[in-house]
Amino acid sequence: MDARVDGYVKHPSGGVRVSVSKGDGSKFQMSGSLLVGADGIHSAVRAQMYPNQAPIHWGGAIMWRGTVKAKPLRTESSFIGLGTDKHRMVIYPISAPDENGLSLINWIAEVTVDSSEGWQQEGWFREVQLKEFAHHFDDFVYDWLNVPEMLQAADCAYENPMIDRDPVTSWVDGPVALMGDAAHAMYPTGSNGASQSIIDARIIGAKLLEHGIGSEALVAYNAELCEPVSQLVLRNRGAGPFGLLNLVAERCGGIFDDIDEVISPSERRDFMAKYKQAAGFAKDSLNSAPSTIQHKY
Ligand SMILES: Cc1cc2nc3c(=O)[nH]c(=O)nc-3n(C[C@H](O)[C@H](O)[C@H](O)COP(=O)(O)OP(=O)(O)OC[C@H]3O[C@@H](n4cnc5c(N)ncnc54)[C@H](O)[C@@H]3O)c2cc1C
Incomplete structure (x- = not known):
């Protein structure tokens, strides 16, 4: 679309006005009920929400x-x-x-x-x-x-x-929300930046269906995801699932004939189960969970 959001103004009576620049230098404004900033790690929407945020x-x-x-x-x-x-x-x-x-x-x-x-x-x-x-x-x-x-x-x-980016305490400012990397840019240690962005979109959709199109839905989205995903951002600064390789290096310098003698199958399973549970990748709980948005036919 060759257009970039420059910033937003919250309407006192609700809703939001967004300023946009086009590649040809022209500018325009749009108004709506909500603004969802999905503009990545260099998010302009987040920069306005947190003008003093730490650098990358x-x-x-x-x-x-x-x-x-x-x-x-x-x-x-x-x-x-x-x-x-x-x-x-x-x-x-x-x-x-x-x-x-x-x-x-x-x-x-x-x-x-x-x-x-x-x-x-x-x-x-x-x-x-x-x-x-x-x-x-x-x-x-x-x-x-x-x-x-x-x-x-x-x-x-x-x-x-x-x-x-360092986590922030809230992804929502009235009728404005952050999602994806704008909300929680994270190390791809557990291959979960893009997948978390998809989960964000699903949860926002579910909350809009539940609460209607307004700030209440964004508050509910924020309440469900901001804190646990912010913890995930910090956890991904550690070794993530690769902590298992560190254990092998510590115990035998990475040289072994039989891996079971270095780390037993149950220790390997337990280690990975903990990471998957924390990152929301646990297969059984994922498969048994209801759809985030129930289909209506
Ligand atoms: C090297 C590397 C490896 C990765 N590996 C994985 C992986 O294995 N698995 C995984 O799940 N994730 C991985 N990720 C993370 C994943 O790429 C991101 O989490 C994901 O792309 C975030 O999607 P997003 O839509 O939030 O942001 P982006 O993909 O960054 O999209 C943001 C969009 O907003 C647009 N935009 C920017 N500014 C503005 C503005 N002011 N106005 C309007 N639009 C704007 C941009 O042009 C862009 O189209 C990796 C990332 C990197 C860098």
Whole structure:
């Protein structure tokens, strides 16, 4: 639409007026009952709601991401995490194998560096050359996977520092609400930024059906999600599900013949169950929960 929200004014009698700029420099205003700011980590709506908010937070982790055509590993749909939360590779297929048995594989290479000087690059996203980062993974060579070779075959590589924002105490200002990254930009440690945004939209929809189109619905949305999701943002600054890899590194330096002797199956299961429960990914409770919005046929 080539248009950006610049800000909003709450009507004293209810509703909200929104100022919008178009790419050609023209500006216009629109009025409505509600404004939902889904404008991402650099949200203009959030900046107005919290003019003194802290700058974007970077804790030292840098991710390099790309894709490669390769044979999918293990079960052909396995999600593979290697290393520790400070120095790791994550690898998983994003297409079914083709007639030659090759899938498009997504890979993420990550290291954590000293962040005391702050992020020194211009911007938060750029294409990079392999030689800028591949050396961190020269030792990731196994009889079932050769990471340096996999990286050499990659189509492209992009660099993203892992960033989020400090949580805020409320996502709602009268008839205005934040959702998605505007509300809770988080480290993608548990692969849950976009999925949480979808849950936000479903809950807002359910609350609008329950309370009607007005601030009351936004208050109910905020009451249900703001605090637990803010806790998730902080929890994702830790190791998340990769804490399991840290345990393996601590106990045996990552070298073992039988993983069950390092971490028993029940300890592994319990560890993952706790993370999934906290992040809302627990399969059984998800499957047994009623639909957020009941379908009406
Ligand atoms: C490297 C990386 C890996 C990730 N991996 C995962 C993952 O595996 N799983 C997962 O669930 N999530 C992941 N995420 C997080 C996920 O990408 C985000 O949580 C998700 O995109 C948030 O969606 P959103 O719609 O809130 O914001 P965005 O996707 O940022 O969309 C915001 C939109 O608002 C528009 N906009 C911006 N400013 C304005 C304005 N002033 N007015 C109007 N429009 C505006 C933008 O153009 C954009 O279209 C990852 C993120 C990164 C950076």
